Amino acid sequence: MSNTTTAGTRRAGVWQAILLLAGSCMPVLGSVLITPVLPQLSEHFAEESGAVVLVPMIVAIPALMIALFAPFAGQIVDRLGRKKLLIGSLVVYAFVGTAPVWLTGLTEILVSRVLVGLCEGAIMTVCTTLIVDYFHEEKRRNRYLGLQTVTTTVAATVFIAVGGALGAGGWHVPFWVYLAGVVIAVPMLFSLWEPSGSDPTDTHVDAGQPARVPWRRILVRLFVTLFGGFTFYVLIIEVSYLVVDTGISAANTGAIGGVAAVASLATAAGGLLFARLTKVRPARLLPVAFGLQSVGMMVIGVLPVLPAVIVGAIISSLGSGLLLPSLLTWVVTTANFEERGRVTGWWTASFYLGQFLTPILMGAIGAAFGGLAAAVGIVGGCAAVVAIAVLLTGRRQTGLNHPTAAQDA
CATH class of the missing domain: 1.20.1250.20 (MFS general substrate transporter like domains)
Structure with a gap:
């Protein structure tokens, strides 16, 4: 059996699947990477009003933003296309994700985390949509959707360990890992494409x-x-x-x-x-x-x-x-x-x-x-x-x- 599947006039294979699975890990990074340094953040911002509630929100608020923004991301996907939204979201994700490295105020950090969640909503929506777009054969599509769970779960464990190791250098250091968004965006720019709305192998x-x-x-x-x-x-x-x-x-x-x-x-x-x-x-x-x-x-x-x-x-x-x-x-x-x-x-x-x-x-x-x-x-x-x-x-x-x-x- 061929290891590629038609998607419009181009054919998606294992490399495209790897990129989309890697992109699916970015929302997981947002939710677990910072957890090992929460005690440091709590100690650093202990004097700020409401820090007991606001510091844990640094981890929790991206998930809320994904829940709120994902339907709007879906609207953009259907009306304006998949690839541009994915690449743009990954680049912005890298920028706002690393923002706490140079931000000093708790409020400013929380605002950056809101933006991280908005980007994550778009990234997760587009990566999942493209997996279904590219792989119409039920067996292969389900295999990659199952592997999406595996990779994100394993990634969560890895990111917690990485966050803990980098946290030894201070609470700012783990935020540099968000540059992974750009690292993934570059090969996506050259290896992914916009699926065709006239693809006869898809349902319309x-x-x-x-x-x-x-x-x-x-x-x-x-x-x-x-x-x-x-x-x-x-x-x-x-x-x-x-x-x-x-x-x-x-x-x-x-x-x-x-x-x-x-x-x-x-x-x-x-x-x-x-x-x-x-x-x-x-x-x-x-x-x-x-x-x-x-x-x-x-x-x-x-x-x-x-x-x-x-x-x-x-x-x-x-x-x-x-x-x-x-x-x-x-x-x-x-x-x-x-x-x-x-x-x-x-x-x-x-x-x-x-x-x-x-x-x-x-x-x-x-x-x-x-x-x-x-x-x-x-x-x-x-x-x-x-x-x-x-x-x-x-x-x-x-x-x-x-x-x-x-x-x-």
Whole structure:
């Protein structure tokens, strides 16, 4: 089988996939690179009013900006094109990402982080859209969407380590890593191209028909994606606190980091599993993914001791790795070329909004039900309900024999 796929009059291969997967890692860099130097930032800005809240927002605010801006990025993608927005966003990303190296005020740094989030929303939307644009063959497209989860998960682990190592030179130093945006933009400039709207191998809106967002087809799926974004980030954010709650000292960063690393590897394994299950439709994988999350979280909720936390985190993270590409494929691959940017933008917004809401919702659930482990168990129960609902809905759609049911499933 050829290792290339037609995209307009040009053919995309492994090199284009590598560039798009590398670009997909930039939003991950924005959310994790700075976490090791947050204590330094808190100490540096301790005298500023509201620093206790504002310093953590340096990490959190890009995710909110992605959620808010991604739909607008999708509009730009569909109306003005993919490549120019991607290259421009990467260059601006490098500039505003490194801005804290020379900025001195907390407010100015927060403004730069808002701009970083806007760029990340555009980068993630375009990279995902181009993967679907370039690779129409279902097996290869799903493989690369699965590898997107693997690469971003591995990149998150690497970026945390890099941020920690560079942080030894001061809190300014890790921000230099944002120059990676320019490093990636240069080969993209010469190796990527604008897909053709007349590509016969892609799906298109009927001639003369307006290209609108297919809300009837994707709205429920976006709500499922919002919930999936929330469950995906529960253990990423909370696993360290769960380990400490079992009696491990907060100073024992080796044990805490070890559990987090094992969970991260399980997430990557889930993405690899999706990449291998290319013949199974996403609607059939989603109940499995939510089910694995449910089992893992309920193990933690019922037995909040260290061995159970480790086992539960592995099971749940395996489900999370399977969940992310399944959700993405379930929503985005049903879109026609002319509407794909906006559909991808709304998917990205839904997923990252779930990420942003995770610490807020977990705090509220924990306060209501008596602690973090109980809250994780409650979320696991909700994931089980969603798994059953998606399973029953998928079976009902298959039985309707609707012309688009096979595609939507």
